[in-house]
Amino acid sequence: MSVMDLLEFEKQEMMPESYKERTTEELEQRVREIKQKFGRRLFIPGHHYQKDEVIQFADVTGDSLQLAQVAAANDDAEYIVFCGVHFMAETADMLTGEHQKVILPDMRAGCSMADMATITQTEKAWGKLTEVFGDTILPLTYVNSTAEIKAFVGKYGGATVTSSNAKKMVQWAFTQKERIFFLPDQHLGRNTAYDLGIPLEKMAVWDPIKETLEYNGENLNDIQVILWKGYCSVHEKFTVQNIEHIRKTEPEMKIIVHPECTREVVALSDDAGSTKYIIETIEKAEKGTKWAIGTEMNLVNRLIQQHPDKHIVSLNPYMCPCLTMNRIDLPHLVWALESIESGKPINQINVSSEVTELALLALNRMLERA
Ligand code: 13P
Ligand code: SF4
Numbered sequence: 001m002s003v004m005d006l007l008e009f010e011k012q013e014m015m016p017e018s019y020k021e022r023t024t025e026e027l028e029q030r031v032r033e034i035k036q037k038f039g040r041r042l043f044i045p046g047h048h049y050q051k052d053e054v055i056q057f058a059d060v061t062g063d064s065l066q067l068a069q070v071a072a073a074n075d076d077a078e079y080i081v082f083c084g085v086h087f088m089a090e091t092a093d094m095l096t097g098e099h100q101k102v103i104l105p106d107m108r109a110g111c112s113m114a115d116m117a118t119i120t121q122t123e124k125a126w127g128k129l130t131e132v133f134g135d136t137i138l139p140l141t142y143v144n145s146t147a148e149i150k151a152f153v154g155k156y157g158g159a160t161v162t163s164s165n166a167k168k169m170v171q172w173a174f175t176q177k178e179r180i181f182f183l184p185d186q187h188l189g190r191n192t193a194y195d196l197g198i199p200l201e202k203m204a205v206w207d208p209i210k211e212t213l214e215y216n217g218e219n220l221n222d223i224q225v226i227l228w229k230g231y232c233s234v235h236e237k238f239t240v241q242n243i244e245h246i247r248k249t250e251p252e253m254k255i256i257v258h259p260e261c262t263r264e265v266v267a268l269s270d271d272a273g274s275t276k277y278i279i280e281t282i283e284k285a286e287k288g289t290k291w292a293i294g295t296e297m298n299l300v301n302r303l304i305q306q307h308p309d310k311h312i313v314s315l316n317p318y319m320c321p322c323l324t325m326n327r328i329d330l331p332h333l334v335w336a337l338e339s340i341e342s343g344k345p346i347n348q349i350n351v352s353s354e355v356t357e358l359a360l361l362a363l364n365r366m367l368e369r370a
Contacts, residue, residue: 012107012347013346013347015106015331015332015335016335019331019332019334019335020331022331022334024053024330027330027331027333027334028330030334030337030338031057031330031333031334031337034337034338034340034341035057035337037341038078038079038340038341040076040077041076041077041078041079042077042078042079042081042337042340043059043060043074043077043079043080043081044057044058044059044080044081044082044083044333045058045059045060045061045062045067045070045071045080045082045083045084045092046058046060046061046062046083046084047061047062047063047064047067047083047084047085047088047275047325048061048062048063048275048276048279048296048298048299048302049084049275049296049298049299049321049322049325050083050084050298050325050328051298051321051325051326051328051329052298052301052302053329053330054083054328054329054330054333055083055298055302057333058083062276063162063163063164063274063275063276064088064143064144064162064163064164064274065143065162065163065164065165065274065276065370066276067084067088067091067092068088068091068092068095068143068162068363068367069367069370071091071092071095071096072095072096072367074096074100075096075097075100077100078099078100078101079100079101079103079340079345080092080096080100080101080102080103081103081105081333081336081337081340082102082103082104082105082349083105083328083333084109084325084328085109085110085111085114085324085325086104086107086109086110086111086114086349087111087114087143087144087145087146087147088143089102089103089104089349090146090147090349090351091143091147091150091363092349093349093350093351093356094147094150094351094356094359094360094363095360095363101345101348102348102349103336103339103340103345103346103347103348103349104328104336104347104349105328105332105333105335105336105347106327106328106329106332106347107347108324108327109324109325109327109328110324111144111324112232112233112324113142113144113184113185113230113231113232113233113260114144114145114146114149114184115146116184116208116228116229116230116231117141117145117146117149117183117184117208117228117230118146118208119146119148119149119152121208122149122152122183122208123152124208124211125181125206125208125211125228126139126152126156126181128211128213129181129206129213129226132213132220133179133220133223135177136177136178136179137177137178137179137180137181137226138156138157138158138173138176138177138179138180138181139152139153139156139157139158139180139181139182139183140153140158140159140160140161140169140170140173140180140181140182140183140189141153141158141160141161141182141183141184141362142160142161142162142163142166142182142183142184142185142188142189143160143161143162143366144184144185144232145160145183145184147351147355147356147359148355148359149183149184150355150358150359150362150363151354151355151356151357151358151359151362152358153183153359153362154358154359154360154361154362154363154365155358155361157176157177158173158181158362158365159172159173159362159363159365159366159369160362160363160365160366161188161192161366162274162366162370163188163258163259163260163273163274163275164273164274164276164277164370165366165369165370166188166189166192166259167192167195167196168369168370169366169369170182170192170193170196171196172369174224178224179223179224179225179226180193180224180225180226181206181226181228182225182226182227182228183228183230184228184230185228185230185231185232185260186205186227186228186229186230186231187231187232187235187236187259187260187261187262187263187266188259188260189203189225189227189228190203190225190227190263191259191261191263191266191272192259193224193225194263198224198225200263201216201217201222202217202222202223202224202225203223203224203225203226203227204217204223204225204226204227205226205227205228205229206226206227206228206229207229208228208229209229213226214229231260232260234260234296234319234320234321234322235257235258235260235261235294235295235296236260236261236262237316237319238257238261238262238265238294238315238316238319239265239316240264240265240268242265242292242294242315242316243255243265243268243269243315246292246315250290250292252290253290253291253292253311253313254270254271254285254289254290254291254292255268255269255270255271255291255292255293255294255315256269256270256271256272256273256278256281256282256291256292256293256294257269257271257272257293257294257295257315258272258273258274258275258278258294258295258296259272259273259274261294265294269294275295275296275299278293278295278299278303279299279303282303282307282310282312283307285307285310287309287310288309288310288311289310289311290310290311290312291310291311291312291313292312292313292314292315293312293313293314293315294314294315294316296321296322296325297314297319297320297321297322298321298322298325298326300312300313300314300319
């Protein structure tokens with residue numbers, strides 16, 4: 001979060017304490033009433049990592065790609081109360097019309113990975129990299145990035161990617177330029193490029209703090225993939241030791257992880273894919289099968305509840321949920337909905353028209369191919 005963002009954040013209204021004093025029954029009743037009252041004028045998308053107390057009221061649940069697609073397709077909801085994190089609400093704002101308001105129930109629901117690439121750092125990196133590599137690089141950004149980063153990528157001919165379509169988008173990128181600059185998640189970038197047959201020796205890492213390119217090879221011209229040194233603090237907590245433990249204690253258990261996990265973890269797992277892919281794999285799995293899942297805990301716990309006929313555990317038994325995703329709780333949802341009901345909607349996400357115009361180039365290049 002930049003200093004400007006912090007100043008903006010300071011100005012944000014905080015939820016009144018009284019919401020925490022209301023009972024769950026009362027809060028749930030209010031959600032039902034307001035949803036009923038507003039009908040199709042109100043739309044609540046919810047990411048798979050949201051808490052059950054919130055997800056039960058979502059009109060649609062999905063991974064990042066699905067939520068971007070439903071936002072783009074929804075033309076009639078006047079209010080979109082986004083149960084997810086800030087970058088997702090920004091994307092929804094950019095993909096919806098002027099007549100639609102996107103609301104994030106708690107403005108503190110950010111994403112530590114998205115905050116690892118600021119526009120100033122990115123422009124500096126681009127300046128240095130294009131000095132070395134000339135006009136041979138196409139920027140790609142994981143949707144887990146700020147609208148400004150998406151605009152930067154759009155401006156230079158690149159696109160956004162999600163964990164569901166990263167392979168397709170990286171393949172497309174190589175039809176455009178010789179090398180890619182992948183922001184901000186080094187792990188998704190590395191795992192995707194590796195799966196497409198690009199050896200690790202042809203990948204370098206850009207360190208935005210030291211402003212240096214980390215590369216062990218001899219010839220810079222061999223570099224095909226430049227990875228931003230960002231990561232998800234939740235998925236980095238799944239380790240090789242976790243996998244070794246499962247292999248030793250539960251040899252017949254299958255391990256499936258999200259591609260935000262490190263290369264080593266993905267390589268040792270049986271399968272990897274987006275949250276949607278993980279859900280579908282578990283749904284299709286035979287009764288009695290055993291699974292260790294490496295992704296966010298709200299989703300893993302939900303899968304455990306929904307599939308009592310399968311034995312499911314978290315790959316890391318000491319895992320915590322994503323703290324920023326967890327900021328959206330029932331009291332904040334009711335606060336957001338009651339603000340709409342009272343005609344004074346709080347926490348509106350408004351991306352500037354200059355940023356939106358460029359970011360849409362990147363988003364649409366992805367949505368056309370998704
Ligand atoms: P997907 O929704 O693309 O699986 O991404 C997971 C994630 O970390 C969202 O923040
Ligand atoms: Fe960001 Fe990771 Fe949380 Fe997703 S799980 S919102 S990438 S910190």
